[in-house]
Amino acid sequence: MKILVVGAGLFGAVSARELALKGHQVDVIERRDHIAGNIYTENVHGIQVHRYGAHIFHTSNKAVWDYVNQFATFNRYTNEVVANYKGELYSLPFNMNTFYQMWGVTTPDEAQAKIAEQRAVLGGKQPANLEEQAISLVGTDIYEKLVKHYTAKQWGRDPKDLPAFIIRRLPVRFTFDNNYFNDPYQGIPIGGYTQIVEKMLDQPNIHVKLHTDFFAKRDQYLADYDKVIFTGMIDQFFDYRFGELEYRSLRFETETLAKDNYQGNAVINYTDAATPYTRIIEHKFFEFGSGEKGQTVITREYPQPWHKGVEPYYPVNNQENNHLFTKYRDYARANAQNVVFGGRLGLYRYYNMDQVIGAALELVQKPNLFEK
Ligand code: FAD
Incomplete structure (x- = not known):
């Protein structure tokens, strides 16, 4: 054929x-x-x-x-992502490290109690949108600092206007485990x-x-x-x-810098509203800092609306x-x-x-x- x-x-x-x-x-x-x-x-x-x-x-x-x-x-x-919210650093995905950084809690019981207390703002109703789903999973503090603005930048919409299912599969762990993915390979x-x-x-x-x-x-x-x-x-x-x-599109701004180490991690998310990009990638850290000495390459990722003529990414x-x-x-x-x-x-x-x-x-x- x-x-x-x-x-x-x-x-x-x-x-x-x-x-x-x-x-x-x-x-x-x-x-x-x-x-x-x-x-x-x-x-x-x-x-x-x-x-x-x-x-x-x-x-x-x-x-x-x-x-x-x-x-x-x-x-x-x-993949162990760091979130930067106005200079405060948090571990992603949400796990005991994040809960400690956010609230100073040190045990799963304390973290669960804190989330349950904050979830009360929903009054026991089923989450009807992404905002409510996030609050139900991780409480209002984490929603405000780590989910709300990042999501709004990513999708170009208020999380209240986005469906709950988008983050239903978000990993929330009550262990000290920063691995973004649950997959074995x-x-x-x-x-x-x-x-x-x-x-x-x-x-x-x-x-x-x-x-x-x-x-x-x-x-x-x-x-x-x-x-x-x-x-x-x-x-x-x-x-x-x-x-x-x-579709949702993206604009990538890539720069080569004459230094060994710019941010010390492959992926840092910017979760505040004022920073226009969602994340910075430092490519060498996907391969544990490989490459020429004194050089690094970073990429800032800016979500964009899609229209004919730009790449449809999502x-x-x-x-x-x-x-x-x-x-x-x-x-x-x-x-x-x-x-x-x-x-x-x-x-x-x-x-x-x-x-x-x-x-x-x-x-x-x-x-x-x-x-x-
Ligand atoms: P594409 O890679 O888009 O390939 C389609 C090709 O068709 C393109 O090269 C395009 O130019 C070409 N084409 C389209 N129209 C025409 C035409 N008319 N004539 C000729 N050629 C045409 N997946 C993961 O597993 N892990 C990740 O961490 C991950 N991160 C991602 C991050 C971003 C920002 C994005 C956008 C995606 C990510 N993905 C990730 C998903 C991954 O990129 C896709 O699963 C994969 O690339 C899809 O392959 P594809 O062949 O379907 O599409």
Whole structure:
């Protein structure tokens, strides 16, 4: 079969590789000037810079972990985030260290009692929005200092107007454990993520073309290939016929500094209202301070509204948008049978990397989908 994969991100790369291994001829087109989509990393002074924001691989899925480990050696990086609220420093995710820093409490019983006392402002009712959900989980002090403004900056909305589910899975621990993720497998690929995608695409029957936008020759592509795997925006694919899905965008400001150590941690979140960015990443600390001596690279992350022409980083999965997405999905099933939509933008879903790999592996195994 002749297959076109639109997008050389992780979803495109895993599906291209697996289909090539099954003997199909696979062409991959990518509109950016590089492969790897948002997991792209580049070497600056021996430091792997995550061009599209901090990417930490974490998973509970052993099969996915084994799969990705074929393409790189992972270090034992553990994500331990620090929050800076007007110069006060707190450990994230919320755990006994945070409760001690906030209230001086030293035992889980004391921390739970403090949260219960502050939760009383809700009057026992079920949380109806993100603000109430956060107060119910961690109390009013932590909400005010660590959740409220950060969330408002991230989503461009008052937390009162955001659904509770966004933070329902937020880790809250009554142990002294700063590990951001609960997953048993976690790390950063030594030498960066780009090599993973490079190796995936390194097959004799895969051909990659950069600087190539699907929409420039859409009809020709659809005529020339037996199947198209499309990892771009599903609403754009259908010319926004039912309206635009909503996304959140980001602006990254990256600087190389002539010093060894700027902030002493890979990720520091700024949780006050006055600081316009949400976090600063110091890339060398994903690989324990590797790179040239006397150099460091930092990136400030500014959330932005999405509009046509800027990158759509996060789908905004509220009820209204999810409903609109199902319209596109149903329309695709009826009208675009040779096109398979995949990945973060094709399925309009906030996928982590492990979920993207899992979904692509599942797709290529679907019986009859890739047979003439
Ligand atoms: P993408 O990486 O977006 O790839 C899609 C590709 O398609 C892009 O390269 C795009 O240019 C191309 N494309 C789109 N339209 C067209 C077109 N018309 N023609 C040609 N090419 C096109 N996940 C984690 O597991 N851990 C993390 O710590 C983490 N942090 C993240 C931080 C940020 C800021 C963001 C935005 C995401 C993060 N993720 C993280 C999620 C991770 O980036 C995604 O799971 C993964 O990159 C999705 O892969 P994809 O192939 O679906 O999409």
